[in-house]
Amino acid sequence: MKYAFYPGCAVHHSSKEYGESCHAISRVLDIELTEIPDWSCCGAIDAVYSYKPLSSVALVARDLALAEKMGMDVVTLCSACYYTLNRTNKFLKENSELKGKVDAALSSAGLSYGGNVKVRHFLEALMTDVGLQKIKEKVKTPLTALNVASYYGCFLVRPAYLTSFDDPEHPKSLDDLVETLGASKVDYYGKIRCCGASLGITDENVMLEMSKNILLSAKDAGANCVITACPLCHFNLDAKQKDIESKFDIKIDLPILHFTQLIGLAFGIEPKELGLNKNLVVPNKILLQYARSVA
Amino acid sequence: MQPSTQPEKTEKSEETKPAEPTTPKKDRWAFVHEVEKLPGGEYVLDCLQCGLCAGTCPTRFAMDYSPIQIMKMIQMGMREEVLSSSTIWVCSSCYSCYSRCPRGVDITTLMMSLRNLAIKEKVAVKKEVKPKFHKTFYEVVKKYGRMHEPEILIKILKKSDLNELYRNAKFGWRLWRKGRLQIRPTKISNHAEILAILEKTAKEEAQ
Numbered sequence: 001m002k003y004a005f006y007p008g009c010a011v012h013h014s015s016k017e018y019g020e021s022c023h024a025i026s027r028v029l030d031i032e033l034t035e036i037p038d039w040s041c042c043g044a045i046d047a048v049y050s051y052k053p054l055s056s057v058a059l060v061a062r063d064l065a066l067a068e069k070m071g072m073d074v075v076t077l078c079s080a081c082y083y084t085l086n087r088t089n090k091f092l093k094e095n096s097e098l099k100g101k102v103d104a105a106l107s108s109a110g111l112s113y114g115g116n117v118k119v120r121h122f123l124e125a126l127m128t129d130v131g132l133q134k135i136k137e138k139v140k141t142p143l144t145a146l147n148v149a150s151y152y153g154c155f156l157v158r159p160a161y162l163t164s165f166d167d168p169e170h171p172k173s174l175d176d177l178v179e180t181l182g183a184s185k186v187d188y189y190g191k192i193r194c195c196g197a198s199l200g201i202t203d204e205n206v207m208l209e210m211s212k213n214i215l216l217s218a219k220d221a222g223a224n225c226v227i228t229a230c231p232l233c234h235f236n237l238d239a240k241q242k243d244i245e246s247k248f249d250i251k252i253d254l255p256i257l258h259f260t261q262l263i264g265l266a267f268g269i270e271p272k273e274l275g276l277n278k279n280l281v282v283p284n285k286i287l288l289q290y291a292r293s294v295a
Numbered sequence: 296m297q298p299s300t301q302p303e304k305t306e307k308s309e310e311t312k313p314a315e316p317t318t319p320k321k322d323r324w325a326f327v328h329e330v331e332k333l334p335g336g337e338y339v340l341d342c343l344q345c346g347l348c349a350g351t352c353p354t355r356f357a358m359d360y361s362p363i364q365i366m367k368m369i370q371m372g373m374r375e376e377v378l379s380s381s382t383i384w385v386c387s388s389c390y391s392c393y394s395r396c397p398r399g400v401d402i403t404t405l406m407m408s409l410r411n412l413a414i415k416e417k418v419a420v421k422k423e424v425k426p427k428f429h430k431t432f433y434e435v436v437k438k439y440g441r442m443h444e445p446e447i448l449i450k451i452l453k454k455s456d457l458n459e460l461y462r463n464a465k466f467g468w469r470l471w472r473k474g475r476l477q478i479r480p481t482k483i484s485n486h487a488e489i490l491a492i493l494e495k496t497a498k499e500e501a502q
Binding site: 053110169197210280 | 387391414425441442469485487488496
């Protein structure tokens with residue numbers, strides 16, 4: 001299976017381990033990811049859009065135009081990019097006036113976009129193209145000792161008019177994946193609640209409160225770890241966990257893994273190759289349990 | 296003699312309480328029609344005030360008006376109040392309200408459009424960091440073609456708050472130790488393309 005790969009800025013910067021683990025499991029599953037040459041930032045949900053909507057659409061249209069030349073579906077690791085790219089496709093399809101302006105801007109850079117690029121999340125590609133059966137065949141070490149809370153967040157499942165591969169209220173793709181890997185799924189309150197996203201930069205206290213509720217509800221439900229499918233969710237739950245603990249004077253100590261890291265563990269890939277040494281909440285406890293299931 | 300403290304009390308409580316959306320503005324339709332033309336605002340008149348948006352909103356606790364109030368205020372033409380509310384900036388764009396809205400009002404996309412309107416009209420907002428964040432983000436993307444978190448953070452951080460600076464420095468250290476802090480920005484190789492596109496769109500947007 002071949003895809004045009006749009007990593008998104010976070011995967012190249014603050015969430016390198018997400019990209020590393022994604023490439024590691026892709027090798028096992030015979031997925032070929034070719035990075036879109038010279039891709040640019042998508043404008044991060046509304047960060048650029050709220051300031052200059054037309055510029056934000058044109059910026060993404062450039063990425064889509066570059067991908068169109070490759071003739072493959074685009075796959076991204078970031079839920080925010082997934083949303084932003086799909087939204088741009090929708091805008092260009094429905095608003096001919098906007099499309100005219102964007103086309104003019106693109107042609108000034110010698111590009112054109114015909115509107116034929118399909119944008120998908122890496123998880124979506126795993127679920128629909130690869131299939132759970134094939135993933136199950138590659139599992140070397142079933143993660144039987146782990147209770148995994150799947151955190152879906154926002155843009156993986158919402159809004160339904162852009163992301164139709166899972167249910168927005170009762171998503172189950174990550175939970176199915178967890179069970180396929182031999183672990184037990186955990187049902188909890190926070191699984192589709194927002195983590196605070198970019199409020200972490202502009203309104204940190206609000207974000208800390210939101211992420212705290214997610215983490216505590218997962219912990220109360222008996223989770224050993226949480227898996228995410230978006231670098232921003234992972235950043236807020238993992239990297240900011242220490243800030244949450246000190247602000248609310250509580251102990252959480254819940255390892256947060258990218259879903260690709262969990263798959264990699266079940267595939268028997270070395271933790272270091274999955275970038276597990278880069279997670280800020282050290283996942284030693286899980287690795288110990290993992291070692292037990294190996295033995 | 297005793298009741299002398301009473302008037303003071305009511306005055307104070309009225310001050311802190313946000314204005315109730317009760318009286319429709321004379322030119323209410325002007326704002327309603329303006330909103331109807333914005334992305335996300337198409338069905339703003341369809342809102343039947345059920346309150347699912349307010350009940351489901353994860354950032355409601357930090358807003359001055361809840362989403363349901365904003366919807367009513369739009370219907371009543373309260374333009375200034377809507378655009379200067381903290382609500383449009385506290386919204387984290389999670390699409391929970393849209394997902395549950397029985398009338399299909401795309402409140403989340405509308406909030407983005409309202410933020411854009413507030414920035415365009417330079418409405419004074421309660422937290423100045425918010426518009427600054429959007430502008431800085433755009434500038435950084437224009438400069439490199441990619442996002443560069445440290446630069447955005449440094450530019451919007453309040454330099455006078457030493458505590459905040461110290462906390463962020465500590466946080467940066469934690470990331471750096473794990474190899475997750477990219478100190479140098481990555482610039483895309485065909486940067487001229489981005490500049491050409493953004494120059495063209497910026498001209499269009501200035502009109």
